[in-house]
Amino acid sequence: MNQDNEPQPTDDAPTAAPAFSAAPTPEDGSDAGIPIARKSRRGPVLAIVVATASVVCIGGLGTAAIAVLTEPAASTTSSQSTSGGVGTQRGSGYGSFSDPNGNGFSGRGGAAFGGGISGGSSSSGTGASVSAATASTAAEKVGVVTIDTVLNYDSQERAAGTGMIMSSNGLILTNNHVVQQATRITVTVESTGKSYRATVVGTDATDDVAVLKLSGASGLTPVTFDASSSVKAGAAVYSVGNAEGTGDLVTAKGTVEAVNQSLTVQSDFSETGESLSGLIEVSSDVVSGDSGGPLRDSSGDVIGIITAASSGSSAVTGYAINIDKALRIADQIESGTASSTVRIGYPAFLGVEIATTATSTVAGVPVSSVFAGMPAARAGITAGSTITAVDGTAVSTQSALSSAIAAHHVGDRVTIAWTDAKGAAHTATVTLVAGPAA
Known part of the structure; x- marks a missing residue:
């Protein structure tokens, strides 16, 4: 892809993956969020006490999903203390997840979360036992990468x-979220321990697949893939991931509980639900940061991409996109x-953050803040x-508004009408410029 279209943040890349998130600072300098303490490995990134289970994001740390159960959980009860407070910037991820039995699952993306210390958790329930995760061996690390991202032009x-x-030559497969x-x-x-800048080749938000390209990479050792169509319930498997975003790979062993499973997804920004289908259900100890990592069979071949996990029960259930489907999309x-469903490269970007509530009686889309140097700011659009x-x-x-901008390409010229805070x-x-990855 043309790297000239890559978003250009102003800070250097992080050397480690901090387990915190803060919303972008608005131009008025107001406090938009504070770091939160790193959670313990089994603790949720963000716990929401709803019905009988909580749901958390297992994707990029710092993008916890705010989600609720769409049905009462079946055969499971749990209690969960609250985690840090909700931040001021809503993400672009997905909210409520449930399977046909009403069990809640982690989201894709979601709202940035704010300050507060994580609470402990206690639960009781039924399900398969899960082995404790261990540090990955040299053989298990082969072909696996950790990914650190700066979001929305904000180094924090x-x-x-x-x-x-x-x-x-450095093509990377991961989750879109x-x-x-x-x-x-x-x-x-x-x-090898070597780090690279990466650009987005393309994404499929519907099926949660993304392909990246490493800059200047050569001679890398890829993972080996196996047909996930041959996967059977009861098979021994293990996941490898950047658990809790520490930068250290962790291996979690388990078994295949079921294949061809589906999860219903309700987007925060869509009135209609979406679904992930053909998933592999596993009893692996999947946690935040594992998303995008491999689910491997007993031979070490990749049969899936870890993408979701249950929470609020002593029995952890993980879900992986089957690798056959993922490779077709790739x-x-x-x-x-x-x-x-497939977007190539980066989306066009206006550079505004939308307010959740309107402060004006004018019909339209309220702006809570603008990104400095972006098209909206250059045009004179301001917060309010x-x-x-x-x-x-x-x-x-x-x-x-999102659909109107998404219909355009980077470099397109569009006419924007707005009313400022004083009513003019x-x-x-x-x-339009290249924006954050979609």
């Missing part, structure tokens, strides 16, 4: 996840073929403004 808002080497909202991506090859991305139209078409919801109407034509 970071996330961490896992990925797999697909080619010797691991790099979602990333403006700087650093990938470390764990078998092939489409590599070929540069966009579709209704209300965007009313794009290219002459009225917009009244965040989804309408404005119109300006801006050139």
Whole structure:
């Protein structure tokens, strides 16, 4: 892809993956979030006490999902103390997850979380036992990378996840939610300890797959893949991941509980649900930061991508995208073929953050802050403004504004109409730039 279109944050890449997140600082200098303490390995990134179970994000640390159960949990009870407070910036991830039995599962992306110390947890329930995770061996590290990202141009808002080497020249397979909202991506090859800048080749947000390209990489050792269609319930498996974003790979052994499973996904920014299907259900101790990492069979071949896990029960259930499906999507991305679900490269970006509540009576989309140096800021849009139209078409919801911008490409010129905080109407034509990974 053309790296000239890569978002250009101003800070250096992190040398380690801090387990914290803070929302971008608005131009008015107000406090937009504070770091939180690192959680223990089995502790949730963000606990929400709802019904009988909590749901957490296992993706990039610092992007915890705010999620609720859509149905009562079956045959499981738990109690969970509350974690840190919710931050001020909502992410672009997904909210509520449930399986057909109503069990809650971790989200993809989500809201940035704010300050507060993590509470402890206690639970009781039924399910398969899970072996304790251990430090990965040299053989288990081969082909696996850790991923650190800076989000939304803010050096204090970071996330961490896992990925797999697909080619010797540095193509990386991971989850979309691991790099979602990333403006700087650093990938470390764990078998050598060498780090690289990475760019997004393409993403599929619907199926939660992303392909990255390492800058200047050569001679890397890829993972080996096996057909996940041959996976059977009861088979021994293990996951390898950047558990809790420490930068140290951890191996969690388990068994295949079921195949061809589905999870219902309700997006925070969509009125309709989406679903992940064809998933492999495993009894591995999957936690935050493991997302994007390999699920391997007893021979060490990759059969899936770890993407979701249950929470609020003593029995941990993990879910992996089957590798056959993931590789088909990766092939489409590599070929540069966009579709209704596959995006090639980075999305066009206006550079505004949308307020959750309107402060004006003007019909439109309220702006809570703008990113300095981005098209909106250069046009004169400020916090407290209300965007009313794009290219002459009225917009009244965040989804309408997002869709209007998403219909364009980087470098396109669009006309934005807005009303400022004092009620004055404005119109300006801006050139869209490459934004955070979609």
